[in-house]
Amino acid sequence: MSQTPHFPPALSTQSNALKLEYFENYTIAHPRLEEAFNFLKLVVSHSSDSQVIFIYGPTGVGKTTLRLLIEKWLIDESAAQLEIDPGFIPFTSVEAVVQKSGIFNSKDHIKRCLFALNEPLIDHKIDYGTRGIYRNSKGQIVVESKVIETDLGWALEQTLKHRKPKVFFIDEAHHMLMLASGRKLTDLPEAIKSLANRTGVMHGLIGTYELLTLHDVGDQLSRRSVYLHFPRYHADIAKDREIFQSIVWGFQLHMPIVKEPDLISHWDYCYERSLGCVGILKNWLKNAYRDAITEGANTVEMKHLEQRALSVAQCRNILKKIKEGERNHAQLSSEVEQLRAELGLPVNQEENQQKSVSQSPVNCNVTRRRVHKRVGQPKPKRRQVGT
Numbered sequence: 001m002s003q004t005p006h007f008p009p010a011l012s013t014q015s016n017a018l019k020l021e022y023f024e025n026y027t028i029a030h031p032r033l034e035e036a037f038n039f040l041k042l043v044v045s046h047s048s049d050s051q052v053i054f055i056y057g058p059t060g061v062g063k064t065t066l067r068l069l070i071e072k073w074l075i076d077e078s079a080a081q082l083e084i085d086p087g088f089i090p091f092t093s094v095e096a097v098v099q100k101s102g103i104f105n106s107k108d109h110i111k112r113c114l115f116a117l118n119e120p121l122i123d124h125k126i127d128y129g130t131r132g133i134y135r136n137s138k139g140q141i142v143v144e145s146k147v148i149e150t151d152l153g154w155a156l157e158q159t160l161k162h163r164k165p166k167v168f169f170i171d172e173a174h175h176m177l178m179l180a181s182g183r184k185l186t187d188l189p190e191a192i193k194s195l196a197n198r199t200g201v202m203h204g205l206i207g208t209y210e211l212l213t214l215h216d217v218g219d220q221l222s223r224r225s226v227y228l229h230f231p232r233y234h235a236d237i238a239k240d241r242e243i244f245q246s247i248v249w250g251f252q253l254h255m256p257i258v259k260e261p262d263l264i265s266h267w268d269y270c271y272e273r274s275l276g277c278v279g280i281l282k283n284w285l286k287n288a289y290r291d292a293i294t295e296g297a298n299t300v301e302m303k304h305l306e307q308r309a310l311s312v313a314q315c316r317n318i319l320k321k322i323k324e325g326e327r328n329h330a331q332l333s334s335e336v337e338q339l340r341a342e343l344g345l346p347v348n349q350e351e352n353q354q355k356s357v358s359q360s361p362v363n364c365n366v367t368r369r370r371v372h373k374r375v376g377q378p379k380p381k382r383r384q385v386g387t
Helices: 009-013 016-025 031-043 063-077 079-084 106-117 151-162 171-177 185-199 209-215 219-223 238-253 264-274 278-294 302-308 312-342
Strands: 052-056 089-095 134-135 141-143 169-170 201-205 225-229
Touching: 009 016, 009 171, 031 052, 031 063, 031 201, 031 219, 031 225, 052 185, 052 209, 063 089, 063 169, 063 201, 063 278, 089 106, 089 264, 106 134, 106 151, 134 225, 151 185, 185 201, 185 225, 209 312, 219 238, 238 264, 238 278, 264 278, 264 302, 278 302
Parallel strands: 052 201, 052 225, 089 169, 169 201
Antiparallel strands: 134 141
């Protein structure tokens, strides 16, 4: 166990709420996140070269964490421009929401986009160019129910031109594929491409592997797009396994509790119920930690992990979807060799391996910890646990 705490010592005497807040806000640096962060910074900084970036990977892998890091970086980078231009915002983020009917409603989505782009504290007014969309006396945007979808789209275009965000993120973008019957799936990529072209604003679509469906149906969209794969860690790859153990160790060190928990001895159980996805792992550990401090325990025990872990059935269901997505990604990657063969170029015969973005990691806005193997520490053992 570590001799000194890696969390602020003052937290030891603070309330459980503050301790939990600290752990919730703690972001651990790891290669997958750093590589994606560095590549995304590069793409956003040269957004004129492409209009759309697809950020895809397994559910719970950390894509939203990546978005939050980029948003923080954009705010820091845009400080000077914010002082000069009162109408400018560095970024906009909106979530693609599925209605109770299980269908994605594009009109509702555009409304959400308009509200996300609205900032009531800014006096600089926007001409939405459409009757029925305006600001009230409190500076709040009002969208009357009679406004049709076409007019909403026009208002969104004018707003994006006025706000000039560096990137327009749509989280959970795979929900946009759940269209009502009668609407063509090809309409979606064309609409995204057209809006990005007319406004000059990069669109970042964040979602699961289902986003690759748009690659197949939208040739024009694919031509002006960048693809960022954010994969999970694989237990059958030695390097991935070591990194995942370090991640578990890092979370262990940053739990403000009387006795440091021994999570590293159960790293394989942590992997089993998180499927190698850091986001799932973090949420799971947060809930287990909350249970421990709420009941007054002096450490996080195995029982806390077990009662908050995903069930075997849940894991198998998620893993099935992940495997299917990884196969689709591998098929997309294999198109490189097919293209070279069709062009008469030499084809690399080496076995294809799943790769993330090949950018050299640099310091991103997360806490870095180097995990060292402890002298005398026994090898991790798998203990019998419940499901």
